[in-house]
Amino acid sequence: MNGGVRLELRPSTTSTLAIDEAETAGTRIQRLVSENPVVIFSRSSSSSSCCMCDVIKRFLISSLDVHPTVIQLDDDEEIAAADVGSGNAPVAFIGGTRIGGFESLVALHLGGHLRTKLAEAGAL
Structure with missing residues (x-):
C-alpha cells in the first residue's frame, strides 16, 4: 500500500487500524472487516470523499447511533479485494x-433486520 488508504475512526475508538506492508490487499481487507463491527469502503477521489459514503455514515449515525469505520481506497488491488x-x-x-x-442498508432497515445485524456484530 503506497499511502493510498485513508482511515477515519470515530473519536471513541481505542484500537488502531494497523497497516502491515507485508499483507496482501485481500488479507488486509479481510482483517479490517473482521476487526471492526461496521466498515464502509469507498473509492476515494482526488477532490473529495464519496458522497454516498457520507450518506451511509449519516444514516447509520443519525438513525441508529452507529459509528462505522470508514476506509477510502485508492489502490486498485484493494478496491478489487x-x-x-x-x-x-x-x-x-x-x-x-x-x-x-x-x-x-435501507432495505435491511425497512425489513426490520438492520438493527438485529448491528446488534449481532456488537455495533449497538
Missing part, C-alpha cells in the same frame, strides 16, 4: 459480512 465496484459507490460490511451500498 473490497469489492467496492466502479465509480465511487461505497460498500458496507456488518459483522464481517458484505451488505452492499446504501440501498441494501
Whole structure:
C-alpha cells in the first residue's frame, strides 16, 4: 500500500487500524472487516470523499447511533479485494459480512433486520 488508504475512526475508538506492508490487499481487507463491527469502503477521489459514503455514515449515525469505520481506497488491488465496484459507490460490511451500498442498508432497515445485524456484530 503506497499511502493510498485513508482511515477515519470515530473519536471513541481505542484500537488502531494497523497497516502491515507485508499483507496482501485481500488479507488486509479481510482483517479490517473482521476487526471492526461496521466498515464502509469507498473509492476515494482526488477532490473529495464519496458522497454516498457520507450518506451511509449519516444514516447509520443519525438513525441508529452507529459509528462505522470508514476506509477510502485508492489502490486498485484493494478496491478489487473490497469489492467496492466502479465509480465511487461505497460498500458496507456488518459483522464481517458484505451488505452492499446504501440501498441494501435501507432495505435491511425497512425489513426490520438492520438493527438485529448491528446488534449481532456488537455495533449497538
